[in-house]
Amino acid sequence: MKTCEQVKIVEYHEGLAKGIAKMWNESRENWGGDSIVTTEEEVKEKEANSTNLYLFLALVGEEVVGYCGLSEYREDTEALYIPLLNVHPAYQGLKIGKQLVLKAVEKTVELNWPRLDLFTWAGNTKAVPLYKKCGFFWEDRENTTHLMNFIPMVLQIDWLKPFFEKHDWYTTSQRVIEVKPDGIKENDHTYYEYIWEAGEEFVRIQIERTGRAIRLIETHEILVEMKLPSFKLLEKEKHIVSYRIINKSQLPLDVSISGMSSELVEHNFNEMFVVNEEWSGEFPVKLTMPSSEPSPWKTHPVVWAHLVINGNQIPLKMGVFPKKAGRLHLRTVKTNWRAKETGLLYLDLESQLEEDSTWTIELPDNLVVQWEQSVVKTEIKGNTRLSIPLPIKLLKNHFLTEDLEVEVKRETGESFTFNSRLALAFPGYGAKFGGETEEYWYGYNGPYYVRIERRNHNVTIGSIRSDQDPVPFFTPKLGKPFSEDFSKKEASFVEYIEATQAFILKTSLQSDTFTPLILNTSFKIYGDGLVEIYHDLANEGNESKKDIFLRQPLYIQLYGLSIPQKDGVMTSKEASLPFIDYIRDKDISERWLFTSLKGDTKALSWPEKAVGKKDDWRFGIEYLVNEIEAKGKVHFGPIQVGLNTASTWPEWRKFVLGEEAKTINETRTYTLDAHNHNIVTTVGEEIDYSFQSMLTPYLNGKLSLNHEGETLVTEVCKEDAITKMNITVTHHSAGIKNISGNYSSVGQHGEVRTVQIIKGLGEVSIKNDGDNWILDNDVLTFKASSLYYPNIYSLTHKGKEIFDHQYPKAGPKAWWNPWGGGLHYKFSNVSHRTMFKEAVSIEPVHKLDQFGNRWSGLCLSTKITDHESMNGVVLRQFALTLPEVPVLVSYGEIHQGSGRTFAKEEIELNAFFKPAENLASCYAKIPTDGMFQTYYAGVEEVLQDTSFVTIGSDERSEKISVIHPSIRKMSEVYMNQEVLVVASAQYWSALSGEITVLKPTIIVIGDEPIHSSFAHQFQNISFK
Template structure:
């Protein structure tokens, strides 16, 4: 073999090498498409502790780790080991380290007696594919994956080939053509992979048939041995001939023996002993009985014959693809079915014969459906297909599984008769049932369904029938160390039970690697879209099992608009860049849930706080520690909950996961966060900002920060600094009263614009009182906004004047009637639900100047309007205060309500209504302006009656004022509404109290006055202000 760099040593993994492996991965990111994720020593230790690798080989150059190669048991098929991951550090490319690692894995496979070694790669991996092929791998020609198989271990361990490899080096003597494309010689539906060797006049070649994964031909200078058949695709229960051909190339007679017999699916028998002078052909009959359709992922049914040549043995194999004369697949295009309504199912009919045929399908009577026509005939060319629509009326929801009679009349008039079972699910609201198709086990409950793939026990939950789904659960792994044995092992039993509100699927499997342990997968499906999944385990052996653990893994691709609880915050990952689990630092997940607003419905996943859950590469793993199981002991994992559209908002799903009775609202942080240490930058305050990434990558780029379009700060951050966050100070003197702080972070790959809102108070707030028209009035001004109240006139504020322009419409000092309202005072107020203006005016209303501290310690000044209810029967005894607060010089008014005395009334479910009336010099001066609207963008007041939803970012303009009025509703708003008619423009905000406050306090809402266009994203940052 060619010489490999002598300083490279192949060693086995231990935890002491974890730091070096992390360094290797971080230096190898460009080899994996420019991945920017950062691997740590601790992550490596956790990953390898939970790995199902049999061995992990590392290429070491002194203290440096130059390469990585795992070796595990292949989970998709039997009879193979697998290289799950192979990597060589880029600065060691060209040193043949990859070759050395692959050959080491191959050597171990041979040593352990496994016949095959598999791996996956990607088609564009043009550097590695030639290496793989030179090391004995063949690239399987498939559309779904790039799968390579290596049969050298089988060949090396075949006694008949040992003399061959005594003279020919399987690596150096190879003359197999190496091309970067799928391999295989195709003949009569078979695909053959051919090895060939030549050296000093010595020659040998071996063919391996793809679907049997076995040797089908051996040719040397002494003989030719081959098993063959006319067609790979054969009709079930129809006798077919196969042949074993042997050619003796020597001058001496050869002892030849062949023996083999089939099984329940494949019936044949070979028993021959003879001496061969030159050539012999053995012909035998094989019949394949009905059974499961073979999968491209697994070894097919096959003929297997052991042959001895002069006493040296080899096994010949030839796979087949058994089919019926015609294949029929039934489908129903609808998601729900409706009783006693004519609909249809589609039957896709394929002619598997080698000639044209007339196919007739006869569908039997069934209680579940009513058929107009029970017989359908069609002429289909050889290998062709046709789709026929079958009209029917659904009489009963559930699995419709008729056994249909099929006849295929060939060109010579010969008729083949057979049966097939069709499977179609007719879902209905509230209907619970289970069923089985050729590929899946299913359970249904209303709109929702769960299916378990028979091939590998992959679980998929959805509300639709689409073949492509983005969320799946892998079968549980039992450990430690963990094993993938349950992906290949057929269940002992599968059953389902219908409960009152759910349907429960049970899958029972016995472990071979931990003898005596029986696992029962439990999947419970509720009609509202909730799926609960857990595992029950029992020790049926006579020996204890210690340190038992069970790991469940989630695969979830195209994670967009996703919320993850990270480092005590809720981080929002936008739809612009899909999230992968590997983007999240494992130790950073601080709560037991995540939620994605994906289409067609939002999905939430939660797990118990007793389990250990963390991202694990492209999977998300949830681990339960079972501990010791004595003989006869039973235990169970904690439940994993999947919400398929049952929760629409992440806050509600979070409350469910945390078992909280109320959903707390909070401002989310971005995946690349530009955060300030407060919203308010007071004079002389220590004000700072931080740029932070919540993905597992280092900051690498230039940062430019400006305030009100003036550059304030700039810097360059490099990967070598190994920073995931960068902090810097800001001088509050640079800010205006309401400043927009903009950041632009530019990397080699992308530019991200970041924005923050800063309130910078200056000056003071003054208060005065006076008497107007016999009403005691109170007035507060902060230098740009002046607000006024007259509590004996009406419990609210009647004036908001901004820089000389009045924004509120009021009747002060006289109560009047206007349009629908009588009495009408206008202005702005917050009142309990169900309390009318008449009732309010009967109660005791007072006002006073007030100062309040927010939770960050900033002082806000303004007016408090107090109402003590003594007359109204429903609200008697309740005392509440409305606050209207400002910061000095800042064009912003905050409003919230606090209950001082609930009068013994339970307020937790009550709602509050805030409203205010807007006007200019004339009502028609006022317009409601919608941002980001695809339709109408502006509504003028005072023209016609119009109710309009007022989304954050929309604003009110007045021809009487230069500023815009932005209303930012509180977190618990039902959605503000702008209502106008010929007489008034009203803004209404129905809302509830803050959870956890027992109905005693509402969250703040804000009136912002500014000439600039302020986005919803910017304005929503005000909701971080709390009192």
């Protein structure tokens, strides 16, 4: 039997990492039932990079059954924080959560911190009562479920120490526990109340929510309290603070009380007296507006007094919200403003006076907008809002920032003024500018922006043209151990720089933990959606700093994710959004990632000397500085964010790594294919078909495959701890094999399929008959002639022609003269006539693909000798196949011997089809989202770019699938009354002496067209 007495609370060390991983893997039901898998090494790394000051673990025997972190609270000062609490499901009910939380409270008291915070979710009805019994109050807020514990503060009050030295605060607590937000409301203040009772003794404490401090203490001997007239108080006016002391004992109280002033609060007084029964006093306070209104995330300005009663110090504090007579906000509902355009802005007024008043506002002249009416005069009722439309003309796209004075006339006739600022951005194409509001700093270049939150340096990077969420960059952290100190402070310096090509927003943050280091961050915003982030770490001290880590956390939604993993690129086509924990960050092989959703793309890259890795539930980019010399500086970056900067991952990858980057293949999140991804095997050979997940969660389900009328089944469970499962299959005949089936797991069901080329045991026959070369693999026959045209002019399947040609003599047809039909490559800047005139040599070839499979075929070589710019260039066209399979692979090599450089030239591939005598019965079928997918020849059509196209005829059963290269300039189908041609084009660049290898185009013939999901498997074929 498991009992509470078996539980032991210990601090973390690496020897417990394996047990922590086991606990997390068995606790997923506590967190929504996700499939995240945690390893021992991941635990070690996570805890080594954690901001935890302490990590408490609950053990039952040698098993880790509970977890409770304790760190410094990142949102506010003077508080510690429980970032994560978990109890193993099998051990719930043993009060392990209680022991862990009480240990965190105990450590907070020991470290002399006044408060302990945590966050949870409103539906966590099991944990909320536990938290409340341990001293937490649920703060009533709209946007989060935040709990605060003031037990450490209470235990530090001198007057109360005798009570808590005799009585346990947990067992004597008299709070009523309800699963709802806490608080006693009075004059817009919220008070949290503790009550303890032990015999004739008791303690009652009230905490004011926003000041995070004690405003009332009552015991069986005494009552002390303070009151404010209201939570929101007008600036510059005198308000009365009330204090009261009641002496319940028989002995007099010697009291001194002093009002405490600060930059925002003027509360000066000092009094000394003796209280025999009761004393009360009223003292003035005057407030000054802070630079920005108090945030619900932080402790508000406080009005407070310091009391000493019989030598015991008692501070009383209450939070306050300084307010002006009113608020002004300038807003627009229009997204796109253009210079010289007229329209409406809205001046939103909010009176914070109790009575009605009349406001007069003079709108200042400026360089951004022209007011139709420069003076606004209006009556506004007390504590109400009013929106006034303002007709304007936009003079230029820029940031409007104007300070103005509002004249207020009260009903009594008294007049006064208050100051306010109007701030509004008018972004537009070509406009580069920056500006600030009370809450944010902004930088714009065209529609693209960077927004920095003042209170914590959280950054969002986005576009006003996009409906998708912007990319958030969270507060950077220095380590190790990593510190959150930047999250609590405003940047000490902000600079706006308009450069020639970009707009730069620069900030400076002074570290309190790693003194005297200063982090300077520059956000360089380009007009094409590229944003570069640079970090400079400056050492202002007289001693060098060693082994400093800088981590930049960020979050990017993983819909449509493409990320380099080992030797390929994992591309997700799934509807579900993977958690960052599902990504194998150790397998990230290159320094970029890419996402695409509803036509919007977001991309990320990081410098070569940085590492991209998980940062808890976020992604992080980490730098290591071996040493920063005294008075020295280290430069990092750039981190690059692309907002619709690239339309595909290969385009972004080329931008990041350069043109010379080796091509890598794409793979899906879940794949079914032959072992080692080899698409070619031999008749009679056993093949292990592997269903594999590229994500971290273990497979937990059943795989069924259909093979030659038989269903093959295998199952795995989570305890097998695998992400790949195999089924062995033997194919007894050559050809193209479509393997299909399904995979079912808890919560998911999906079809799986793959394609495999099974080559026969025979040989490919290659014969030469004068100028004519004939290749026969027993299923396909294709031909080329050195005297006809530089092409594969004929392709037959089981004796029936597929290509359109006019061998033995090329001549005019449709738009072409000469026209040779068939399949051929042609330089875009070289005419058909020039290609026709050049000599062609043909030879048999054998080529190995990337897996070592031997393909046989023909190579047609054409050297350009009669063209001004292309002289000396040799085009080699390869047509390859395998024994007994209906597959033709065509690719080209360009041997650049011209003595000059070529950059971004085009080369075309054209394949003319006529699978039936009557061209009008021949059709092209393309995958589209439109109404029509099948188009018949005989009518002129130009069909859009697709990755593959199916050619067929009503007169024949075969379907011809043409699979284009994944990287191409374009592909299309053109048809009219005379031809049906499938075309594509690729760019090529080469120095003199270089060889450029083109991506293959694959033709597959069968009774059914290939499935769309197979295209990438054929596109991955390459040759050595």
